[in-house]
Amino acid sequence: MQAPVPHLVRSTLESFQEAVCSTLEGLEPEARFRGVELARPGGGMSRPKVLEGGRVIERAAVNFTHTHGAKLPPAATERRPELAGAVYEAISVSLIVHPRNPFAPTTHANFRFFRADEAWWFGGGFDLTPYYGFDEDCVHWHRTARAACEPFGGDVHTRFKRWCDEYFFLEHRDEPRGIGGVFFDDLDEPAHAEALWRALIDAFLPAYLPILARRHRTPYGERERDWQLIRRGRYVEFNLLFDRGTLFGLQAGGRVESILGSLPPEVRWRYDHQPEPGSPEERLHTRYLVPADWAAGAPE
């Protein structure tokens, strides 16, 4: 196998950005993504695309970035501290979808490629944050991810799922952000890193769209909206307190509106809010915000 070819990696990610945007626009009678190509002060470019105020999508941000940097930030690699400070190139898509309907889950995905000196590696993943849980959605989500990983070895999905559960965790609340998915970094096995990464890119829309499609028309009222807005507060807490991508971007002087495009459009905090015992809101905590092997089937 050869090393990955940056312009092919770039075109894969640009196509992915296009595919996500046009697919989501297909659900919208009027709302469209907007965004122009921007030069990055340090070198390279970004193309942030944002859709707001749609009938199905309350906010989606799908950002493509191609960076040429003089000094690799330490946060960019966990396993290769010796490369911190090296000249590097990074290509990535980062996206978030906040549907309007509280029964439709929020999703986040990120796919990235780094090159520094002679080294290169892939990273990324996708995860799902429901406000109300549905067994069939969890099973579908994790099975789609597992199917994409399967050709690359029996333990890949298990490792990437655990990595996701560990990363998307709100330590201060001792609570997972959602039901997880897959997450990985420093993927550089010459034999299959790129193919596995591409398989996961290809799996994202098939994992998310069927769930969005079957939930976005569910009738709801103020109670469900209120719960969604309160839970979105957890999303804000995670992104501003823990997310390495967000914190690194802000500290490195990235474009604030692009980086914080991941925040939900509307959020509530309520003091010491506790869901009613036996309610679907409580069930989110007791059944769904608990790491489980959903790909094997719904737990008892």
Next chain:
Amino acid sequence: MQAPVPHLVRSTLESFQEAVCSTLEGLEPEARFRGVELARPGGGMSRPKVLEGGRVIERAAVNFTHTHGAKLPPAATERRPELAGAVYEAISVSLIVHPRNPFAPTTHANFRFFRADEAWWFGGGFDLTPYYGFDEDCVHWHRTARAACEPFGGDVHTRFKRWCDEYFFLEHRDEPRGIGGVFFDDLDEPAHAEALWRALIDAFLPAYLPILARRHRTPYGERERDWQLIRRGRYVEFNLLFDRGTLFGLQAGGRVESILGSLPPEVRWRYDHQPEPGSPEERLHTRYLVPADWAAGAPE
């Protein structure tokens, strides 16, 4: 002068908590503060008081805490690194008021006393975050603070105001959180530290109440509400990204609901939002979110 007497410091802070809560309740036909005394796992107690959903106050959190700790956290003192790890005692009130009316500003105040080994010191301050600016409010706010500082030396107010401007600053947006006020730490001059600290405690309600009283009935519509909710997003960003008290509390395993009681009840983020040129919203940025010597009078 003698060293401060902890039980007198405590009763001052408990009276202050009571005064703030009963004064704010006086503006509310029905809403009341709730909250019970809680034991702190590490030693000591806290009495968080929260009022939500009032006619004037959308959320106010007024927390009294008395901590006995085995190891002073490094974040607790800037000037005395040698005390990090010492046995300590801390007594504090921390409060935030988010009024419902967008013409009424949010305020935050904190007053604290620390004792470790033979050392003791006071810290605290108050700051104001308007959504719409009014010259007379800015002048009144800063003059009240200056008057409290004046008996203690000509430069005290200047120093404490600058400290506040520097602390309540959103680096990633290159933007102050509000119009400032006073902020100080490590105050230990035996001759007047306690008296100055008490003078500032006594100045808080006279600084804030007249402003709240003259703004909370101003008619407003969806436009002003929307602007308020967007600006509240900045407040969340500051508290979760920068505020040492919040971050320390969460890292130290404090009670999450008390620590995050400072967050606004309802918040919006909108992508790349820019106020209309010439609007009162733009004027907040161009005239009020600019440090100025308001105590000397409104600038040209």
